[in-house]
Amino acid sequence: xxxxxxxxxxxxxxxxxxxxxxxxxxxxxxxxxxxxxxxxxxxxxxxxxxxxxxxxxxxxxxxxxxxxxxxxxxxxxxxxxxxxxxxxxxxxxxxxxxxxxxxxxxxxxxxxxxxxxxxxxxxxxxxxxxxxxxxxxxxxxxxxxxxxxxxxxxxxxxxxxxxxxxxxxxxxxxxxxxxxxxxxxxxxxxxxxxxxxxxxxxxxxxxxxxxxxxxxxxxxxxxxxxxxxxxxxxxxxxxxxxxxxxxxxxxxxxxxxxxxxxxxxxxxxxxxxxxxxxxxxxxxxxxxxxxxxxxxxxxxxxxxxxxxxxxxxxxxxxxxxxxxxxxxxxxxxxxxxxxxxxxxxxxxxxxxxxxxxxxxxxxxxxxxxxxxxxxxxxxxxxxxxxxxxxxxxxxxxxxxxxxxxxxxxxxxxxxxxxxxxxxxxxxxxxxxxxx
Amino acid sequence: xxxxxxxxxxxxxxxxxxxxxxxxxxxxxxxxxxxxxxxxxxxxxxxxxxxxxxxxxxxxxxxxxxxxxxxxxxxxxxxxxxxxxxxxxxxxxxxxxxxxxxxxxxxxxxxxxxxxxxxxxxxxxxxxxxxxxxxxxxxxxxxxxxxxxxxxxxxxxxxxxxxxxxxxxxxxxxxxxxxxxxxxxxxxxxxxxxxxxxxxxxxxxxxxxxxxxxxxxxxxxxxxxxxxxxxxxxxxxxxxxxxxxxxxxxxxxxxxxxxxxxxxxxxx
Numbered sequence: 001x002x003x004x005x006x007x008x009x010x011x012x013x014x015x016x017x018x019x020x021x022x023x024x025x026x027x028x029x030x031x032x033x034x035x036x037x038x039x040x041x042x043x044x045x046x047x048x049x050x051x052x053x054x055x056x057x058x059x060x061x062x063x064x065x066x067x068x069x070x071x072x073x074x075x076x077x078x079x080x081x082x083x084x085x086x087x088x089x090x091x092x093x094x095x096x097x098x099x100x101x102x103x104x105x106x107x108x109x110x111x112x113x114x115x116x117x118x119x120x121x122x123x124x125x126x127x128x129x130x131x132x133x134x135x136x137x138x139x140x141x142x143x144x145x146x147x148x149x150x151x152x153x154x155x156x157x158x159x160x161x162x163x164x165x166x167x168x169x170x171x172x173x174x175x176x177x178x179x180x181x182x183x184x185x186x187x188x189x190x191x192x193x194x195x196x197x198x199x200x201x202x203x204x205x206x207x208x209x210x211x212x213x214x215x216x217x218x219x220x221x222x223x224x225x226x227x228x229x230x231x232x233x234x235x236x237x238x239x240x241x242x243x244x245x246x247x248x249x250x251x252x253x254x255x256x257x258x259x260x261x262x263x264x265x266x267x268x269x270x271x272x273x274x275x276x277x278x279x280x281x282x283x284x285x286x287x288x289x290x291x292x293x294x295x296x297x298x299x300x301x302x303x304x305x306x307x308x309x310x311x312x313x314x315x316x317x318x319x320x321x322x323x324x325x326x327x328x329x330x331x332x333x334x335x336x337x338x339x340x341x342x343x344x345x346x347x348x349x350x351x352x353x354x355x356x357x358x359x360x361x362x363x364x365x366x367x368x369x370x371x372x373x374x375x376x377x378x379x380x381x382x383x384x385x386x387x388x389x390x391x392x393x394x395x396x397x398x399x400x401x402x403x404x405x406x407x408x409x410x411x412x413x414x415x416x417x418x419x420x421x422x423x424x425x426x427x428x429x430x431x432x433x434x435x
Numbered sequence: 436x437x438x439x440x441x442x443x444x445x446x447x448x449x450x451x452x453x454x455x456x457x458x459x460x461x462x463x464x465x466x467x468x469x470x471x472x473x474x475x476x477x478x479x480x481x482x483x484x485x486x487x488x489x490x491x492x493x494x495x496x497x498x499x500x501x502x503x504x505x506x507x508x509x510x511x512x513x514x515x516x517x518x519x520x521x522x523x524x525x526x527x528x529x530x531x532x533x534x535x536x537x538x539x540x541x542x543x544x545x546x547x548x549x550x551x552x553x554x555x556x557x558x559x560x561x562x563x564x565x566x567x568x569x570x571x572x573x574x575x576x577x578x579x580x581x582x583x584x585x586x587x588x589x590x591x592x593x594x595x596x597x598x599x600x601x602x603x604x605x606x607x608x609x610x611x612x613x614x615x616x617x618x619x620x621x622x623x624x625x626x627x628x629x630x631x632x633x634x635x636x637x638x639x640x641x642x643x644x645x646x647x648x649x650x651x652x653x654x655x656x657x658x659x660x661x662x663x664x665x666x667x668x669x670x671x672x673x674x675x676x677x678x679x680x681x682x683x684x685x686x687x688x689x690x691x692x693x694x695x696x697x698x699x700x701x702x703x
Contacts, residue, residue, distance in 0.1 A: 262574075
């Protein structure tokens with residue numbers, strides 16, 4: 001196995017081109033450097049790249065000399081072109097950030113001829129020396145707390161203002177054997193290794209991009225690894241000639257998160273606002289417009305309501321008439337029974353009339369048979385016994401007028417009773433006698 | 436609970452900052468020995484801290500990452516009224532992402548954007564303001580993946596006694612206790628208090644105890660949560676000598692303390 005460089009950008013950066021960890025390797029000089037550009041500083045990745053490249057080209061392990069070397073490199077950093085945002089608020093931020101300069105951590109090392117390892121460091125990028133007994137020697141930080149307490153960075157403006165001195169740097173020379181492995185790691189990965197040293201074994205097995213991708217995802221999801229750029233340089237001392245770089249492929253990117261605006265629902269109803277007079281007038285006008293529309297709609301609704309009422313009334317009348325004019329059997333039980341009673345009475349009287357008629361008929365025939373000579377007397381008797389015939393009013397009037405002409409004292413009122421019939425029969429008898 | 440040291444505040448895991456600003460009439464008094472009022476001082480500090488937050492979120496390509504979502508809640512601009520402190524195009528919004536904050540500033544002063552103006556008008560409905568902050572934090576925590584985010588931080592800036600705190604401040608204390616019980620997978624909501632006064636001297640920064648007889652000073656101290664490790668680290672970096680159990684409370688700090696306090700309360 002040769003030298004392996006593992007790198008993966010943080011998910012929030014989406015693409016590998018935005019990674020701010022930079023490294024440099026000089027195989028001839030057996031020199032390595034790793035720098036972590038801080039997210040919050042201006043063009044920090046450019047600064048990280050400049051200092052790592054500068055170091056491997058000219059490795060310096062004297063703090064003051066290294067500071068001077070970095071100072072000289074600030075000019076190169078400042079010459080990088082940058083286009084400011086068209087948004088004045090954002091441009092103001094960019095200018096302020098530019099004024100604060102670029103910031104990065106740094107670690108540089110060199111293997112010397114006598115199996116020695118010179119290291120110089122500033123910041124929380126860490127080194128782990130793994131020997132053949134699987135013993136881990138960390139440098140400069142041996143635990144998470146001291147790593148987190150780090151407050152040293154290399155900042156371009158501080159360099160120019162001579163605010164960075166040798167106290168910012170930690171230096172050490174380690175004894176090493178050809179079977180040892182050195183791992184350089186930026187802060188997130190260093191923190192994971194310090195907390196859980198067994199992850200080194202896992203890291204050493206990584207041979208493909210997919211493996212480093214899965215490794216990071218696993219620890220990110222478990223919240224054991226900080227969401228940051230991940231960089232490691234694995235250096236087996238027995239093979240400094242071969243180099244394998246494991247980076248994300250060109251088409252690889254992390255998905256962009258959905259930009260959803262958080263709205264506190266429980267405060268919505270409490271949202272109060274002061275309106276200007278103009279806004280109030282606008283609201284009033286809109287309200288009046290709505291009120292007018294509402295009035296029109298109400299009027300139309302009233303008309304519709306009336307039409308509906310008329311239609312319903314007509315329908316009800318119709319139903320009522322249909323009820324009244326329905327076939328008789330459709331009438332109620334009361335009417336039915338009333339009709340029935342009336343029919344029985346009529347039938348009774350009709351039967352009586354029939355009986356009387358047949359009795360008169362039989363009497364008539366008896367008289368005719370027994371007393372033929374005394375026909376007139378008999379007839380008179382019969383006539384007397386006869387019931388008053390029913391005649392029309394006109395006929396009654398006619399007879400009464402005839403009787404008046406004949407000298408009878410009757411009135412021509414059309415009323416024909418038994419007395420009228422008797423008088424009429426006498427007059428008829430008289431007429432017969434005169435003949 | 437997850438280790439907060441493994442958490443990076445990012446656009447995928449943002450942090451909510453809630454600033455409660457006293458806009459009561461007494462904020463019209465002079466700030467210490469300065470010629471301007473307390474309301475102006477607080478407004479400047481808030482505008483500055485928004486700018487600082489922007490600096491932490493702008494990427495190399497000029498894009499602003501939504502690492503922070505910010506609420507400004509004003510209380511006392513009208514009698515017993517608590518309302519969003521955002522103005523201009525952000526007016527009426529409760530929470531605004533840092534990206535939108537820089538899209539819609541109110542204007543510019545000295546080549547720097549500003550978002551809010553000073554107000555000092557009515558009484559001090561602080562309990563109501565904390566109640567709103569509670570609802571806001573609760574909604575925020577239960578939104579999307581926010582349970583996997585840094586817990587919200589509430590920073591209250593006031594100069595006086597709440598007018599709606601109830602008997603023995605019980606109503607206010609109750610709201611504060613309810614807020615303290617809200618939590619994400621990385622810890623519970625922090626409450627920090629800046630108590631500004633017209634009194635000169637008697638400065639008290641990040642104390643672990645208060646001996647003063649001022650009952651409201653004691654109340655605000657008790658309401659404040661202890662500083663977490665990150666806050667202690669930043670405070671120490673800024674030169675404050677603080678003890679491990681220091682609380683997020685400042686009494687009578689000057690302008691620098693005010694902005695430093697806001698910075699300390701803003702996770703890195």
